[in-house]
Amino acid sequence: MQISAFTAGLNTFQSAVQRTERAAADIAQAALPHSSSTRDSADLATSMVQLDIGTLQAQAGAKLLQTADDVLGTLLDTHA
Template sequence: MEISGSAFNSGINTIQAGQRRVDQAAADIASNAVAAQPQPSSAPPATQVNPAPSSAEQRRPDLAESLVALRQGQNEAEAGAKVVKTADEVLGTLIDTSA
C-alpha cells in the first residue's frame, strides 16, 4: 500500500505546485495589465526623449513568459490529477483482487 500512498502524495503535491504556478502567473499577468494602463500624470519634459523606466516597470514580468508559466501550471496540475486517478484505479484493482 505504500506505493499507492506515495503515488497519491506525488499527485497531490504536483497539483498543488501547478496551482501555485498558475496563481503566480495570473498575478503577474494582472500586474502587467494594470501597469500597461496609462497613468494620469503630467507629460515628461520635452528634453527627455526616452525616460528611464521606473523600478516598477523594470520588475514587471514579461507577458509572454507569464502566459507560458500559466500553461505550464495548468499542464502540471492536469498531470498530477492523472497520477491521482491512476493511483486510485490501481488501489481499486488491488482491493478487488484481494477481496
C-alpha cells in the same frame, strides 16, 4: 522515506496551483495602465507560458491521482 503515488500526485497538483496563481497575478499586474515597457511585454509572455505549464502540470497531477486511485481499487478488488 516512501512516497506514494497519491502524495506525488497531490504535490504535483498543489505546485501547479501555486504556479498558476503566480502567473495569473503577474498577468493581472501587466494589464495595469502603468506597465507598457518592452520588459513588461517579455514578462507577460513568460507569465503566459507559466500559466500554460501550470495547466499541464495540474492535468498531470490529476491523472496521477486518478491512476493511483484505479490501482488501489484494483488491488482491493484482487484481494477481496
